[in-house]
Amino acid sequence: MKYLCLIYDNEKEFETMPRDRVEKMMGEYRAFGDGIKKSGHYVGGAQLHPTHTATIVRSRNGKVSTTDGPFAETKEQLGGYYLIEAKDLNDAIQVAARIPSAKSGSIEVRPLVEANA
Amino acid sequence: MQDETAAHVRDTVDAIYRSDSRRVLATLIRLLGDFDLAEEALHDAFATAVELWTEKGIPVSPRAWLISTGRFKAIDRLRKSARFETADVSALERLEVTETPDLEEDDVEDDRLRLIFTCCHPTLSPDAQIALTLREVCGLTTEEVAHAFLTPPPTLAQRIVRAKSKIRDARIPYEIPSRSDLPARLDSVLHVIYLVFNEGYLASSGASLTRADLSGEAIRLGRLLVELMPEPEAMGLLALMLLHESRRSSRATPAGEMILLEDQDRSQWDRAQIEEGVDLVERALASHRFGPYTLQAAIAAVHAEASNARATDWPQIVGLYDVLLRTDPSPVIELNRAAAIAMRDGPESGLALIDAILVRGDLTDYHLAHAARGDLCRRIGRTVEAIAAYERALELATQEPERRFIGRRLDELRLTSPR
Numbered sequence: 027m028k029y030l031c032l033i034y035d036n037e038k039e040f041e042t043m044p045r046d047r048v049e050k051m052m053g054e055y056r057a058f059g060d061g062i063k064k065s066g067h068y069v070g071g072a073q074l075h076p077t078h079t080a081t082i083v084r085s086r087n088g089k090v091s092t093t094d095g096p097f098a099e100t101k102e103q104l105g106g107y108y109l110i111e112a113k114d115l116n117d118a119i120q121v122a123a124r125i126p127s128a129k130s131g132s133i134e135v136r137p138l139v140e141a142n143a
Numbered sequence: 144m145q146d147e148t149a150a151h152v153r154d155t156v157d158a159i160y161r162s163d164s165r166r167v168l169a170t171l172i173r174l175l176g177d178f179d180l181a182e183e184a185l186h187d188a189f190a191t192a193v194e195l196w197t198e199k200g201i202p203v204s205p206r207a208w209l210i211s212t213g214r215f216k217a218i219d220r221l222r223k224s225a226r227f228e229t230a231d232v233s234a235l236e237r238l239e240v241t242e243t244p245d246l247e248e249d250d251v252e253d254d255r256l257r258l259i260f261t262c263c264h265p266t267l268s269p270d271a272q273i274a275l276t277l278r279e280v281c282g283l284t285t286e287e288v289a290h291a292f293l294t295p296p297p298t299l300a301q302r303i304v305r306a307k308s309k310i311r312d313a314r315i316p317y318e319i320p321s322r323s324d325l326p327a328r329l330d331s332v333l334h335v336i337y338l339v340f341n342e343g344y345l346a347s348s349g350a351s352l353t354r355a356d357l358s359g360e361a362i363r364l365g366r367l368l369v370e371l372m373p374e375p376e377a378m379g380l381l382a383l384m385l386l387h388e389s390r391r392s393s394r395a396t397p398a399g400e401m402i403l404l405e406d407q408d409r410s411q412w413d414r415a416q417i418e419e420g421v422d423l424v425e426r427a428l429a430s431h432r433f434g435p436y437t438l439q440a441a442i443a444a445v446h447a448e449a450s451n452a453r454a455t456d457w458p459q460i461v462g463l464y465d466v467l468l469r470t471d472p473s474p475v476i477e478l479n480r481a482a483a484i485a486m487r488d489g490p491e492s493g494l495a496l497i498d499a500i501l502v503r504g505d506l507t508d509y510h511l512a513h514a515a516r517g518d519l520c521r522r523i524g525r526t527v528e529a530i531a532a533y534e535r536a537l538e539l540a541t542q543e544p545e546r547r548f549i550g551r552r553l554d555e556l557r558l559t560s561p562r
Contacts (some may be wrong), residue, residue: 075308075312078308079313080313083314092265092266093265094271
């Protein structure tokens, strides 16, 4: 069963974090990534550029509109994701809880709809 | 090689900076693929020019010299930083394999358009589009832009940094939009220029000289756009700005009190600007591909050509508002049309239309709707209603000169009121 773990964290805090703390966090992420690769959970994952680089696209009646956004007014923003293979939700939660940002932000765990074989 | 005195070279470099630095920047952004790197390269190139031209003479083509020097300086910078960081290596490799590009005149002019369209890209927030355009295309400093928009400089600097990082990280391409995208993308550019102009035009009061300069910048931008891309609506917008600007000196008393169009001293209107504006409107209309900016300019042109308010061709103005309302329906345009109808058919006709708009609830919080209603009531002697309408307008108005104007009207009405 595949789960998408969406990592929500305060990007403003991350942007103003002192260098040594950023490096510590990066180290934690590397260790976490190595860990879930070894355990066979890892399918994919990436960090996202901050929300001010985002674009909202809408298509209505054949007309495409693009705007900036989403607005980063909410406390936590989507900053990255992991796609994992887990036995069940409990297993996925175990993995998600070890994502370094779980300590400061929150992780949304969503099961993927499996295509019928 | 000519022997150049240091002072002469410095003057020449300054003059070239004023006339060509934006062109050089626009091309460097294309060659280097990065706004910040291009800005540093631009400054390095000009600094090197001051040094080298004194020694070796001014080159035959200073602009081409500055562009290629800027490019080499950028490669130097990337090489130095590549020793410490790995991130810049790919940019450096890409630059090192590309030959020194030809710098045809057409490419350079296209680069200016690329810069304008990139700064006004619709995926950037409107605030960011304005700030970036004034900073990169017009060459204003961050402090100047911040001052003109009454924004703290750090906020504005942050806005520009974020816009540039979105261009880089989300990869907004540095290009002139394709024919199919052009209408929408051009709209976005015209809108930015229009907003810059309005910001300068509406703030006509007191100590805010820099805000008048904003109108000047908008007109320069409009001219540049017409020169690079003579689309009818670009001409229409330039005409609209010139025709409004022609009245600047007559719009307020020296003390900053507002003067209505009908009371303005028309001999003060700038004839050269009017002539240029009218000529542009005629060219735009002749294309049969015009839009709202051209129509608004045509209305302004009818006013400009009348020797006084009574002599104005009101039927033509109403006709233009009819067309405008069909292409760009909005309650504000309806309101303006109602005011023109009042001039053509009498205050009662205009008043009926304004009341209909207000009843619909569209402009109940728009101070000018109530001020217009107050004025028409005043003209037909419905003093009590006029006072009520002006009082509502005063509650809603925020600009000081407008508030004082409405206040004066109220004072006059209260004197004649049979209370």
